[in-house]
Amino acid sequence: MNKIFTTEEEILESLEKGREFCLSAESNTRIKAELSAYADLHSIPTAKAIRSRDISIATLFFARSRTYALAMILILISASAGTSFASEKTLPGDFLYPVKIRVTEPVRTALIVSVKEKASWEAELAARRLQEATELAALNKLDSQTGTFLTEEFTARVNSSLAGANTLQTSGDTEASADVRSGLEARVTAHASILALIAEHTDAAPSSEAGSETSAVQSIATEASAVQATITKERIALEVEEVGTVTEPTRVSPEEVFQAVVALTSTQTTSVVGAAAKKPSEASAVANQGGDEEGTLPTQENAERNMLSEDLSGTTQVVPEVPPSELQVKERINTSTTTCMKKNRVEHSTVRETAEKITRTPNKREQERATEIAGILEKNKALIESFASKVPILK
Amino acid sequence: MDQESMKSEFLRAYEQHADEIYRFTYFKVSSKERAEDLTQEVFTELWQELRKNELIKNTRAFLFTVARNRVIDWYRKKKSSSLEVITESGIEFSGDGSDSVTQHAEFFEALSAIEELDDASKEVVLLRHVEGWSPQEIAMFTGESANVISVRLTRAMKKLQELLHVNK
Numbered sequence: 001m002n003k004i005f006t007t008e009e010e011i012l013e014s015l016e017k018g019r020e021f022c023l024s025a026e027s028n029t030r031i032k033a034e035l036s037a038y039a040d041l042h043s044i045p046t047a048k049a050i051r052s053r054d055i056s057i058a059t060l061f062f063a064r065s066r067t068y069a070l071a072m073i074l075i076l077i078s079a080s081a082g083t084s085f086a087s088e089k090t091l092p093g094d095f096l097y098p099v100k101i102r103v104t105e106p107v108r109t110a111l112i113v114s115v116k117e118k119a120s121w122e123a124e125l126a127a128r129r130l131q132e133a134t135e136l137a138a139l140n141k142l143d144s145q146t147g148t149f150l151t152e153e154f155t156a157r158v159n160s161s162l163a164g165a166n167t168l169q170t171s172g173d174t175e176a177s178a179d180v181r182s183g184l185e186a187r188v189t190a191h192a193s194i195l196a197l198i199a200e201h202t203d204a205a206p207s208s209e210a211g212s213e214t215s216a217v218q219s220i221a222t223e224a225s226a227v228q229a230t231i232t233k234e235r236i237a238l239e240v241e242e243v244g245t246v247t248e249p250t251r252v253s254p255e256e257v258f259q260a261v262v263a264l265t266s267t268q269t270t271s272v273v274g275a276a277a278k279k280p281s282e283a284s285a286v287a288n289q290g291g292d293e294e295g296t297l298p299t300q301e302n303a304e305r306n307m308l309s310e311d312l313s314g315t316t317q318v319v320p321e322v323p324p325s326e327l328q329v330k331e332r333i334n335t336s337t338t339t340c341m342k343k344n345r346v347e348h349s350t351v352r353e354t355a356e357k358i359t360r361t362p363n364k365r366e367q368e369r370a371t372e373i374a375g376i377l378e379k380n381k382a383l384i385e386s387f388a389s390k391v392p393i394l395k
Numbered sequence: 396m397d398q399e400s401m402k403s404e405f406l407r408a409y410e411q412h413a414d415e416i417y418r419f420t421y422f423k424v425s426s427k428e429r430a431e432d433l434t435q436e437v438f439t440e441l442w443q444e445l446r447k448n449e450l451i452k453n454t455r456a457f458l459f460t461v462a463r464n465r466v467i468d469w470y471r472k473k474k475s476s477s478l479e480v481i482t483e484s485g486i487e488f489s490g491d492g493s494d495s496v497t498q499h500a501e502f503f504e505a506l507s508a509i510e511e512l513d514d515a516s517k518e519v520v521l522l523r524h525v526e527g528w529s530p531q532e533i534a535m536f537t538g539e540s541a542n543v544i545s546v547r548l549t550r551a552m553k554k555l556q557e558l559l560h561v562n563k
Contacts, residue, residue: 008556011505015524018502021421022414023431031435032409039402039442 072107091132092146101153116176119164123184126157127376130191130224137198137217138383147216151223158184158227178238182365185231186372192224194380401445408454409438415455415526416462422506422521423466423514433469437461459536508558516551523548 023031088104090097105125112118133150136142161184168177199221377384416437421430440461444451451457509517515537522528522536530548534541 008552011552011555011559012524014502014505015520016527018418018506018521018525019527021418021502023417023434027427027431028413031413031431031438032406034435035409035438035442036402036406038439039405040398042442042446044398044401044446044448 091136091141092149093136093141115164115167115171116173116180119161119168119180120183122157122161122164123180123187126154126161126184127187127191129154129157130188130195130220131380133217133220134191134194134198134380135383137195142216142220144216147220151220154220155223155227158188158231162231178235178365181231181235181238182369183372185228185235186369187376188224188228188231189369190373190376192221192228194377194384195221195224197384405438405442405445408441408458412455412458413438416458418525419459419462419521420466422509422517422525424469425510429469433462433465436465440465456536463536505555505559508555511558512551512554516547516554519544519548520551520555 022028088100090100109118109121109125112121129150133142133147133154136146161180165177165180165184168174168180195217199218413434417430417434420433420437421427424430424433437458441451441454441458444457509520512520518537519533522533523530528536530541530544534544537544
């Protein structure tokens with residue numbers, strides 16, 4: 001079949017026919033299938049990791065898919081094992097803080113399935129923001145911008161925690177809802193008091209350049225106490241509605257414990273104790289609104305409370321006219337805190353005993369709340385002390 | 396772009412360009428199997444590039460460049476490989492006269508003459524007259540000037556006519 005080409009056109013024509021020379025249908029199908037499988041096997045590296053570059057500096061480190069995956073695994077492991085990831089203890093302004101805020105915590109939030117646990121975790125996050133504010137304030141590093149950020153984050157977390165509690169309530173799980181509220185209240189209460197202490201002292205500090213810091217601490221402290229007041233009020237209202245009895249918010253008195261600490265570190269002892277004394281009356285005012293059940297409270301407890309306030313006034317009286325030395329203050333905080341903690345524990349057991357006589361759950365929560373608050377105070381003891389020693393109370 | 400849309404775009408590119416890449420590699424390596432393997436490799440490389448989120452302005456140019464490099468790599472490997480492989484590939488080439496060859500008898504007639512040309516001329520003739528590229532496009536692809544390509548093309552065609560005993 002040797003065809004003789006006669007013209008150039010014929011050559012060109014035959015060459016053009018070469019365009020019909022194609023992959024055979026079966027090869028075409030096979031290659032296509034193999035390429036499709038290849039594309040699935042070597043899929044696009046987590047597109048999100050690349051896209052979210054602008055979200056924070058921290059995510060830049062995760063631009064490579066493997067690193068990202070590895071980091072995720074590490075976070076998961078650290079979260080599940082309960083060990084703290086490097087970023088866990090960071091403060092705003094730290095290098096790894098964005099990791100904590102944008103990666104570690106959201107990942108944990110995303111991993112929690114149950115509404116109750118999620119709401120509790122949100123409460124924990126709210127507490128963390130206040131803890132950070134406290135630590136920054138103690139270091140005198142809390143500027144107004146960070147303060148605003150932390151306040152916003154705090155209120156956002158509180159709101160989602162409360163939203164979770166509401167969801168639980170509407171779904172009929174009032175028990176879980178009350179647990180969440182109680183935990184949140186305890187955390188906010190403890191942190192609000194610490195912040196109040198610091199705000200008070202930065203206010204007292206006559207440092208001129210600390211103007212902005214002072215206002216930042218004060219605003220976040222105000223916000224925290226406002227939130228705390230709201231939560232407490234809500235809880236009391238709910239208890240009134242459901243149980244018909246009111247467990248007084250100050251019956252177990254971790255606040256008083258703390259204010260005893262405050263009292264010792266402050267020159268304005270009377271006002272603080274005054275405030276502490278005001279609290280129960282406020283609470284009973286609320287209680288009166290919702291149907292007075294004061295009379296059902298065991299007298300034993302009233303006696304205990306009186307004992308504690310005696311103790312408080314006793315320590316108040318000990319504060320001499322002459323300002324104490326730094327060492328003395330420290331010593332007193334130590335002894336006062338430990339004795340008050342002890343006293344608190346004693347009261348816990350009594351509360352439990354009496355609680356079983358009336359209604360079990362609210363008192364159990366009271367106790368848990370007290371433990372939580374005591375724990376947070378204990379955790380911050382060193383900070384409060386160091387802060388107290390820095391404060392010019394000897395002026 | 397997510398995996399699915401990227402993949403469908405990739406497979407669309409395959410459907411569009413697979414045949415011309417296959418032809419291009421086939422003309423260079425003269426073996427269907429080898430050309431199929433090379434075609435697959437070329438598209439694998441395209442996927443890798445898409446995956447890296449690299450912007451490919453001209454998919455066709457990219458594919459041809461990769462194909463060209465792959466063929467060069469293959470020749471290098473072939474040179475260093477055993478005699479057995481070379482003869483094997485020779486057998487494959489001569490034994491290639493199956494269905495597709497008889498279907499495109501005239502083309503293969505011309506092709507056997509083209510085989511006599513040097514590689515550069517062969518490439519120019521194929522791209523110009525089979526694939527229908529303009530001399531400018533070929534110049535862009537090979538990185539030479541359009542003039543050089545035109546001259547080479549004219550000479551190659553003259554040589555081809557001589558080889559095929561075209562009566563003037």
